[in-house]
Amino acid sequence: MGAPVRAPLTSRLAGFGTTIFAEMSALAASTGAINLGQGFPDTDGPEEVIEAAVEAMRGGCNQYPPGSGIPALRAAIAAHQRRFYGIELDADGEVLVTTGATEAIAAALLALCEPGDEVVTFEPYYDSYAACIALADARRRPVTLRPPEYAIDPDALAAAFSPRTRLVLLNSPHNPTGKVFTGDELELVAAHCRERDVLAVTDEVYEHLVFDGREHVPLSTLPGMADRTLTISSSGKTFSLTGWKIGWATGPRALVSAVQAAKQFLTFVSGAPFQPAIAHALGLPDAYFESFRAGLQAKRDRLCAGLEAAGLEVLPPAGTYFVTADIRPLGEDDGHAFCLALPERAGVVAVPTVVFYDDKSAGRPLVRFAFCKRDEVIDEAAARLARLSG
Numbered sequence: 001m002g003a004p005v006r007a008p009l010t011s012r013l014a015g016f017g018t019t020i021f022a023e024m025s026a027l028a029a030s031t032g033a034i035n036l037g038q039g040f041p042d043t044d045g046p047e048e049v050i051e052a053a054v055e056a057m058r059g060g061c062n063q064y065p066p067g068s069g070i071p072a073l074r075a076a077i078a079a080h081q082r083r084f085y086g087i088e089l090d091a092d093g094e095v096l097v098t099t100g101a102t103e104a105i106a107a108a109l110l111a112l113c114e115p116g117d118e119v120v121t122f123e124p125y126y127d128s129y130a131a132c133i134a135l136a137d138a139r140r141r142p143v144t145l146r147p148p149e150y151a152i153d154p155d156a157l158a159a160a161f162s163p164r165t166r167l168v169l170l171n172s173p174h175n176p177t178g179k180v181f182t183g184d185e186l187e188l189v190a191a192h193c194r195e196r197d198v199l200a201v202t203d204e205v206y207e208h209l210v211f212d213g214r215e216h217v218p219l220s221t222l223p224g225m226a227d228r229t230l231t232i233s234s235s236g237k238t239f240s241l242t243g244w245k246i247g248w249a250t251g252p253r254a255l256v257s258a259v260q261a262a263k264q265f266l267t268f269v270s271g272a273p274f275q276p277a278i279a280h281a282l283g284l285p286d287a288y289f290e291s292f293r294a295g296l297q298a299k300r301d302r303l304c305a306g307l308e309a310a311g312l313e314v315l316p317p318a319g320t321y322f323v324t325a326d327i328r329p330l331g332e333d334d335g336h337a338f339c340l341a342l343p344e345r346a347g348v349v350a351v352p353t354v355v356f357y358d359d360k361s362a363g364r365p366l367v368r369f370a371f372c373k374r375d376e377v378i379d380e381a382a383a384r385l386a387r388l389s390g
């Protein structure tokens, strides 16, 4: 017998385990429960976009594309930023195509942070943030958002900054809370960045999923922010094509080229045949974006009504795929235990919001449900959840 093998996982990743989404999706698969855990739609994106990818494959678009992305997609991303936000970008140098927003986030943190640098972010946070900050050997400085408003506490924000702060990582619309940060909150973040000469990295993957007439405002459009903000987004949510993993990072040339320096050694390039298809998708008429948003808003209302009827306290989201509910009206307060038992009790899978917090007490009774599902699936989930209130 040889010597025992040392635990192989680097200490930087120890403690992160399997992502909650994989764990909960596996639970859904093994129990046959309805999966309202992971945020992916159960219908495909626009037929013409899928056809464009098929055509690209048949047309020989199957080898390594350029590292920064094909020119047509970079031009379409720049045109999208101009069309929706009035942002002017040079598609040659200020736009980088990535393998989903996930890669853009990882590459940005690896490229921009020195060991020991601090990253201010807002908890609950999307789970890849903590892992990628750790991989970059940086430190996270979370600012806790508390229900029901999930407002940024100005004192907590100020206290999160230090001389080691390298960047603020801001996700709006925000997963898992569904919060869309207000103009005043964005200005507060921007003021800290300007005054302290700190970079901003924004995750805007839910930019088109904002409800009730709200507008998405990119942080980079605030005064003095264009020069210091790397804006990240993705086609996955906007076009219901989450498995294609085509994302992008845009912003000042120096930031984008830093991210590309890391990206080239992660994936080198991103999915060739999907790129012309997403270029096509980004040019779809306004009617597509409007009806997609209205459809999702109706699904939000459908699931919120079901959760309320089941006896949960609903925290209605202003954007994203997700609604959070507080389980305390059911006489329970441990969201993790609740989610582990939910497939058995009610045939539904949800995600305990506590996994997105460093401050575990802040998220303990909260549970996240995804509503990006067919109406009949939402209705069946609601009917099953009604069992909870007896």
Ligand SMILES: Cc1ncc(COP(=O)(O)O)c(C=O)c1O
Binding pocket: 039, 099, 100, 101, 102, 103, 126, 171, 174, 175, 203, 205, 233, 234, 235, 236, 242, 245, 246, 247
């Ligand atoms: C806030 C947030 N950022 C990034 C991602 C990942 O985006 P992509 O699939 O484009 O990598 C997700 C997916 O759920 C998300 O919720």
